[in-house]
Amino acid sequence: MDEAQETIATPLTERLGCRYPIISAGMGGPARSELAAAVSQAGGFGLLGMVRESPALIAQEIAAVRQRTNRAFGVNLIPACTQPKLLEDELAACFDAGVPAMCFFWDVDAAAIAKAKRAGCLVLYQVGSVADAKKAEDAGADVIIVQGVEAGGHVWGRRGLSVLLPEVADAVEVPVAASGGIVDGRGLAAALALGGDGIHCGTAFLASVESFAHDYHKQRLVAAGPDETVHTDLFVINWPKGAPVRVLKNSQTEAAGDKLWGYDPDEMPREVIGHDDGNPIHRLDTNSPLRRTTGDLEAMALYSGDGVARVNAIEPARAIVERIMAEAIAAIRANAAAITA
Incomplete structure (x- = not known):
């Protein structure tokens, strides 16, 4: 055996x-x-x-x-x-x-x-x-x-x-x-x-x-090296305030700079950056890209644990x-x- x-x-x-x-x-x-x-x-x-x-x-x-x-x-x-x-x-x-x-x-x-x-x-x-x-x-x-x-x-x-x-x-x-x-x-x-x-x-x-994740998300996981995840509440639209996530670094975390915490979903603009099965995906919401998702995949929440390397x-x-x-x-x-x- x-x-x-x-x-x-x-x-x-x-x-x-x-x-x-x-x-x-x-x-x-x-x-x-x-x-x-x-x-x-x-x-x-x-x-x-x-x-x-x-x-x-x-x-x-x-x-x-x-x-x-x-x-x-x-x-x-x-x-x-x-x-x-x-x-x-x-x-x-x-x-x-x-x-x-x-x-x-x-x-x-x-x-x-x-x-x-x-x-x-x-x-x-x-x-x-x-x-x-x-x-x-x-x-x-x-x-x-x-x-x-x-x-x-x-x-x-x-x-x-x-x-x-x-x-x-x-x-x-x-x-x-x-x-x-x-x-x-x-x-x-x-x-x-x-x-x-x-x-x-x-x-x-x-x-x-x-x-059921999008191939882009899977490929980013496989390509990730050490120290490529970010702990933040930046991606919080659709969840209650104060809901931290861990994601791969992307253009959104880079744009946030040192301000990775303190976001209120009720105060954030709703900018559509993609769609999934006909439903809109907003910039900085909690939806990760799935198989049928279209749009700016790189800017979406690319969830990942810290062992991804x-x-x-x-x-x-x-x-x-x-x-x-x-x-x-x-x-x-x-x-x-x-x-x-």
Whole structure:
């Protein structure tokens, strides 16, 4: 049996019913059915990113996942940036379809957790602090995803993952997945060593063949070197004020210069720079370019975690999952071999 076929059993794999302790992030836009299904079919746990999508699209994407795999998956929603009526309808679409798991992010919404639990769903909650981890667990979350400041996309964590992860692992009883800058098996091995039960990856899968991201975005990820991401609240239109993101440097971050913080979406002009499926994309809004997006792609939010320099190719999701596992097992064995009496 080669290393890619071996696994590391953890409380996370047991709770989620997957073979490998790898969750693909429910990235709004890029994490459609093709990606979620590919990760689950490969042995990980795929999440659909359905943030602020219509109930009809959610139902369609859930059905599409099930056409591709019979393995467990989940749907990611963000209550804090979704209008209450839409959130209610989104949840209803998920529950009507019998989704096995829901993932939530940003502020801990105890009511959303309670609704998901009543519907028979497992609940994963992505948090950025020890206090929120405990709050989510107390509200009924089955898995905590702890996000460090190294993460790409919307960043709720304000501290480094290597410090925050063991603190959260010590504070809660449920399985904990590490998120932020992890793109390879060394990251998985490190997360396990720090008390985590697995990992939650965005950037690694954003550059996959199955990702619904635009090829331009994927190519920028592959070409990126060290120190090419920016932590800022510049791209904030469509989200509440004070919502940091991590993106690749581009013309917009360069134009901002030293003023990377303090932007209010209500005070920013709405300048259309592109379209996606007929919908306008404004300069400095939170929409990243997807497969059907047209316009000034370079100026859009090109989300990326801080580990992007180690993403070197656009690969199938299965290859990414298997490579991460093989690297993690090799790293753990090498570390064990280095221990001598």
